[in-house]
Structure formats: C-alpha cells, structure tokens
Amino acid sequence: MTVVETVLKRTPEPLRSVLIKHRELLKFAIVGGTTFVVDNGVWYFLKLSVLESKPTTAKAIAIIVATIVSYILNREWSFRTRGGRERHHEAALFFVISGIAVVVNLIPLYVSRYVLDLEVPHVTRLVQEVADFASGSIIGMLLAMFFRFWGFKKWVFPDELGERRRDGDSVTRLR
Secondary structure, eight states, X not given: OOHHHHHHHTSOXXXXXXXXXXXXXXXXXXXXXXXXXXHHHHHHHHHTTTTTTXXXXXXHHHHHHHHHHHHHXXXXXXXXXXXXXXXXXXXXXXXXXXXXXHHHHXXXXXXXXXXXXXXXXXXXXXHHHHHHIIIIIIIHHHHHHHHHHHHIIIXXXXXXXXXXXXXXXXXXXXX
16 A cells, blocks of 8 residues: 555545545655655754854755755656656756755745844844744745745646656556
8 A cells, every 4th residue: 555545545535535636736745745854854964063154055955955855756756647758858847946946945044044134143042943944944945845846747747748658657546
C-alpha cells in the first residue's frame, strides 16, 4: 500500500473525496513536507556552524539542496503522469522555476534581518531565531511553495504533455 493510499484510507469520507480530487496537490504537499525537513536541517546545521554570520547564504544553500531532493520526488512521484518533455529540458525548467522560488523564499528573511534589523545586537538571540524561522521557514517557504506548484503544473509538468507519458506507461494508476 502506498503512502497516499494509507493516508486516504485513514481519512474520514467527506475529506477523502476532496483529497482524491486533489491527489496531485496532496503528493506535492507530502514532498513539500519532506523537503521542509531537509531544508531546515541543512539550514540550521550551516547557520549554527560554518555559516553562523551568514544566515541568508546558509538558507540559500539549504534551499538548493532541498530543491534537488524536490525535483527527484516531484518528477518520480507527484507529477509522474504529467510532463513528457525530454528529461534535460524538464530539469532545466524545474530549476529555473525553483531558482525564482529561491529568491521568493529569501525575500522575507532578508527583510527580517536587514530591513527590520531583527538580528543581534538589535534584538536578543531568541527574537532573532524566531524571526528567522518565521520569515525564512514559514512565510518565505509558503510563498515559494505556491509559486512552485503553479509553475510546475503550468510549465515543467504540463498535463497536455502527460498523455504521452501515460500512454507509454503500462501502469497508469497513481502510486
């Protein structure tokens, strides 16, 4: 039984119908949760060690690592029945959209740190860390997530090209 099937089986019926209708979004959200953990794990590792004085650089590196994981998971699972472009073209579009999303993700953190001065010595370390998390991991990531989902569906994995992939795939059910 797949992850999605397990989640759907344990979901009450009114919500289950909505989730089935938006199965692709559910998978995208699961991938997003996974890459959220990867992103924050790498970010805090770098930010609390070798890049302590450069939190925006640490966040950018973390986003890049999470984006690579995201491409693999989205290509092979979330949008597996969409697309149909040659892999290098699809990957290039994915990373262009993701690159723009990196900028979208970094804007709130940059504003928090350098426009609002929510960094030590202007505020306490606790306030700095809460502001970093709220701006970099919540606000920035949500903005980037909405942009990515829209961009991936529209340009990277368009449904009109999915016909070719579904026809060539002997197993057409969503895993």
